[in-house]
Structure formats: C-alpha cells, structure tokens
Amino acid sequence: MGDSQMDVDVSLETPVPDVFIAPSIKQDLLHSGSSYTHFSAVPPTLQSKPKGDPTQDPQPGPACALGVDEAGRGPVLGPMVYGLFYLPLPLSDPLLRETHHFDDSKVLTPAVRSNLMEKLCTPESDLYTQCGWAVEVMSARDIGANMMKPTSTYNLNAQAMDATIGLIHGVFKQGVNVKEIYIDTIGNPSTYQKKLEKIFPTAKVTVAKKADSLYPCVSAASVCAKVTRDAALEVLYESYVEPTKEEQDEEMGNTRAPVEPGWGSGYPSDARCTTWLKRNMDPVFGWGSEARFSWGTVKDLLDAKEIAANVEWPVDGDESSRLTSYFGAEKDKDSDELGSWFGQSIEVVF
Template structure:
C-alpha cells in the first residue's frame, strides 16, 4: 500500500502560476516525513522548505518515492475563473496530478487531498469522477480541510508546490528586472510592480487578468475593462513560455 498527498500553492496571487504537487510514498515510509519535520509549507521558512525539497529528492532516488508537479499558468487560471470557477479548476489539476502519479505507482493507494471546496466530500467526488478507471484496485480517496497541517505527506506536497512556484516567480523577477514580491495582492512589492505590468496594449501575460486587482488597476489607468484573454484549451504554459515572449 502507498499513500499519496496532494496540495496546491498559488491559489490567490495575482502574478504567476498555480502549482499542484502530488507525492507518493510506501505507507511504511510515512514516519520519515514526520521525523524530518515536514509540515504545511506556510509554517516553514524559505530556507527550511528548500532543505526539505533537497532531502525529499535524495530520498526519492534512494527509496523510489514518486512525485509530480502540475503548473497552471495565468491564462488557464483566468479561463477557469471565467468559465467553471476556481474550485473546479483545482479539481481538474488535482485529477491531472493523480493521473500522473498513477502512471508511476501501479499499487493500491490511499489518496489524501487538501480540500479547497467548503464541501470536502464534493471535492473528493469531483476528483474521483475525473480519474481514469477509478476506483483503482483497493484504493481510496479522501479530502480534508487543512490536510497539509494534519498529514505530513500532504504537507510535503505543499512544500514541493510552494518551492516550485517561488522559483518561477524568482525567474520572472530576474527577467523583468523589478521586484515582484510574492505575487499576492497584499504584498507591497507586488502592489508597486503592478503599474509596470500594465504598460502595453494588454496586461502582462504573467498577470491573472481576471483578478479584481488587475481589472481595477486597468480600469483606473485606461477607463475601460482589460481585454478578454484568449486561451487555447490544452496549452499549459509555464513562466518559461512567458519569458520567451518578453
């Protein structure tokens, strides 16, 4: 039996991707996460998160642990918000991550998700409905609020997702040449950067155009709503794609 933890990082920011991480370990190895001090990424320092990611990758090589990261760029986030809503977009991303894990682990699994829906069971059912050939042999799936705090394996997924997103934001910061902060609307550096990302005919591609923060700033600057963003279904661009277009 294996245990799988799934969580996301970057649901609320106005800049950059939403990243979903999934981690799979033999259930017998779960105690190693607790011993190493794995917990919710928000409760750890930047340094500690990076140390744990390095430790996890080393253990993955030695013990065959599995993981996957799904990056959902701002275009897809905007499309999700404007069509099905953010919760259903996360359902799709969690299901994509679990489908990739299934390709790596052909054994019964117990899946633990950090629920983003107020209704935990609904979140579970929606993910399960999108998993190919579910139910998998002797496998179970469960979603819970604050699972990243309760279950270290979900905490590890949150750490991998958080570090991946932070790395993408750092790359974009270096490319644009101004401090972007964390990308959250309340971050002073993000607030200061926003006007510089609204100088062209369209908002910068790394922004989430559907966010009220962007729509309000664009309207204040130009007196109209920002243009409608085009999205090609199936394209999942990363910040590397945006950098090539700068």
C-alpha cells in the same frame, strides 16, 4: 472573478533569492505563459516487479500513500501549482515527520522549504530513493483565459479539481501501487471525496480541511507545489530585471547600494506586488503572461484612467465604423461601393 482576500504572511510567501530550481521548472514554458505537468521518475524500490511467468501480470510494488495540495490560489502574479507526493505507507510518519520535519508549507520558512525540495531531488538522499512527486503548473494566462470565457466559464475550482485528478491518473499510469489518497479539500470535503472515490475505486480516499497539516504526504506535496511556484516567480521576474544601480555604478567606480528589486510574493495584499504592477503596467496591454487578468486587482488598474489608456469603441450601428470608410472619401449613394474597392474601371480606346 476576483482576488482571494485571505490574510497571508508576506514574509513566508516571498521566495528566497537563491530558491532551489527543481526539475519542475521549465523556463521556456513559463515565459511563454503555457501550463504544463512534471512527473519525477518512479524510484526503483516502488516499481512493479516482473513475475517468473512472463504470461502473468507484474507483481505490484509496495502499497503507497499519496497526497495532493496546491500553492498560489490567491496571488495576482504567477502560476497556481498543484503538487503530488507519494511514498510507501510505513514510511510516511517516520521519514517525513520525524526525520525531515515536513509540515504545511505555509508554516515553513522559504529557506526550509527550498532545502527540503533540494533533498528530494538529490540522488544520495533517502527522500530521492523512497519517494516520488509531481506538479501541475497552471499558468496565470491560462487561469485568466479559462475564467473569462464568454460561454461555459471554467472556474478556478473546476480547474483545480481537473489538475488533481490528472496528476493522480498520471501516477497510476506509471504503475505505482497507490492504496491511500489524501487531499486538501476544494469546497465541501464530502462531495469532493465521493467524486474521487468513484474515479479511483481501488484506493482509500480521504479529503479533509487542513490536510496539509494532518497528513505527512500532503505536507510534502505542499512543499513541492510551493517551491515550484517560488522558483517560477523568480524565473518569470528575470525577464524584467535590468542591471542594478550597483552593477551600473561599478563600471563608473561608484559603490552606491541598489534599490531592492522584485515583485514580492505576488499576493494583492503585498505592497511590493501592487507597487510593481503600477510601475510596470503598459497603458494598452497591461502586463505579460505572469499576470492573472481575471483578478480584481488587475481589472481595477486597467480601469484606472490615470494609468491605462482610454479606448473608445465605435457604437454599434455607427455608419462611420464601416470598413469601407477607411478606403477613401464617402461615395455617392448610387455608386458601386464594393466594386470600387480595387479601383474604378476605365474605358480603353484603341
């Protein structure tokens, strides 16, 4: 249980202030710390067509390529998001690479990612009419709770694999004719691929390292995941935002510039993130559901005596920790301790 130590470009990982708020952003669920799934509507061009004979199964829609990728595996703040994207096989390169220039979300600027996601959600766009997408938003609270279970720990790889499988199952249930599946690997590619081939035997499965750079549908999935996470970070931060110094001073006729707010990218290597954690830490409860309590960064801050409250628990077997000690002075050894909880009996004389 610890933070990802990979180097990240903080400027590329930090959301733009006006990031596009996609339909995958469920504000109430985000603020409550809940995980959830969002599926876009299947475009009419990809839906199965009924046959003339009502007793026969519908004619499947066009063969589609499907890609899956994640965003936010390493951060200490915010959700981890798995994104899925699908479209007709012949359109993969022409539409995604040549027309709209999709690429691994980690090499696209936050503004470019946001614009691509907005096009995908705009009804007049060719992306909207030809493609479908979905995300699994795995909240920081649930990630931490699963990783810190006292028994049968549900580690991050297992959580990620279940999210991937659940998303793909969801698209099949919508009737999409998925024939090729491309996934950025978790662990050993061949082991992961064999597992998925057994689960989805009707599709060709390819699991590879750097799949988000190799396959356009995986690149598009990474954009869906990253922009959803970017927007989720902004929504979660809003609950901490107070009127800026500029806003307060406007009422007093003063125009001093405010201190720049925000918690940055959410990565432990981001100074804005760690500074925010230190400044906004409750000495007893730590933070809200936006923080991953199973991460080393959080654990270290909670263990730091100069920041967190020092809590001393009674030693096992210490008689002073008995529940009955809170109900009055110590009783004689021969007294009926349990019987006296609700007062003592008295003799009534008539």
